[in-house]
Amino acid sequence: MIYFDNAATTYPKPPAVIAAMSRALVRYGANPGRAGHAMSLETADAVYAAREKCAEFFGAEPENTVFMPNCTFALNTAIKGVLTENSHVVTSDIEHNAVLRPLYALSGSMGVSYSFAETSDDDEETAANFERLINRRTKAVICTLAGNVTGRILPVARIGEICRKKGICFIVDAAQGAGVLPIKLGGGVNIICAAGHKGLYGPMGTGLLVTDGSFRLKTLVEGGTGSLSKELAQPGFLPDRFESGTINTAGAISLGAGVDFVTARSTASILHHERELCERFFAGMKKQPSVTLYSDAFDERFAPVIPFNIGDLPAETASSMLSDAGFALRGGFHCAYPAHRKIGTSERGAVRFSPSVYNTMPEVNALIRAVARIAARDAHRA
């Protein structure tokens, strides 16, 4: 199967990540940060090495780089950690449920209110839309680095500057952008939540919460941390504060190998490669009269994600037909219904093309031909 669903999770993983995971399971088998015996210390050291790599990647200190089960858990920790009763949040109109559902839950339990800033083709206009919605109760601005449906890259630097001037916590959902787009703490960005298993090429079951320490977060989970065991109160210092229980040790270690992989290739070259594939795919789809695309062009405004539809086929049907033809793409609403409302696919959803560093131009050409065949069959049936 030719895999183009890398916005969901990247596949395949680099050999070095697979090797790191295998080595971790065999060699680093003790619980890190608990016992004082050699095996536990060696495991803890391997975890720390991975933590250092992740920290450096995002411009953070190692102790402020927290391993999470996934980006959703990181976002929940950040969002629920920073918001208080009746506070207000500004977010964008293309967010994932990992941002929207915690906010919705908090609107019921804590009276949190939230406003949606309209995103547009003009970055200054988008940033101004965010700024306009900030009021005296605004505690945080939360937005995606790049939409997982539209691929649109948001002006995070500009929004960060606004938040910095107003002293508001800025949380960036880097699930889609980490590993292909530049993103670091600073410039008003206080917290980055990232998936370990997408652009960072780590295994599923890994994520990161990276903070500059400016905003103290309440805990969602309390438990054993291997530190201050006599005390019932959760430690106040990171990363222990947010790493209760045994972490996904092999996952964290192999995530470090994933970060090594991305760093060695450079995010710029990975982005260049994936954008070339996207440009080819976009051009191929544009030539097909029954294929619908949802932007006028694919260019530097977008991360390597392209939504499309074939004729009148529901998105799930189209993706199922592509699967029968040997291509893995996700069709549906992508856990981001507002984004579909924005591009006009709220009824049928869309099929999403998202390549990785491992996809090739011949694979994209083969997909273009497969789409053409499906489109022709659909037109004939009609």
Added chain:
Amino acid sequence: MGNTIIPLRSYTEARKAVRILAGNGIRASVTKTGTGRYGCTFGIRTSEPPALVCAILAGAGIRCGDRMPFPPHDPGQPRPPRPPRPPRR
């Protein structure tokens, strides 16, 4: 490695301390210390004078265990009540 053990707050902090000390030409290793005032923690083992080591670490924002206020509770939240002692047998 030496016999001086300096407790810190966590493995992560101890590991960072080792790196900082290495940058200052001081050898240290991470070790577990389990009988401190607040229970289990990790620290560093070194041959160097504690005062020197702690001064270097203080410059990096790391406070040595025996000198640290070590607040056990979250300063942003009220201290929860202590649970009742178990009955003597």
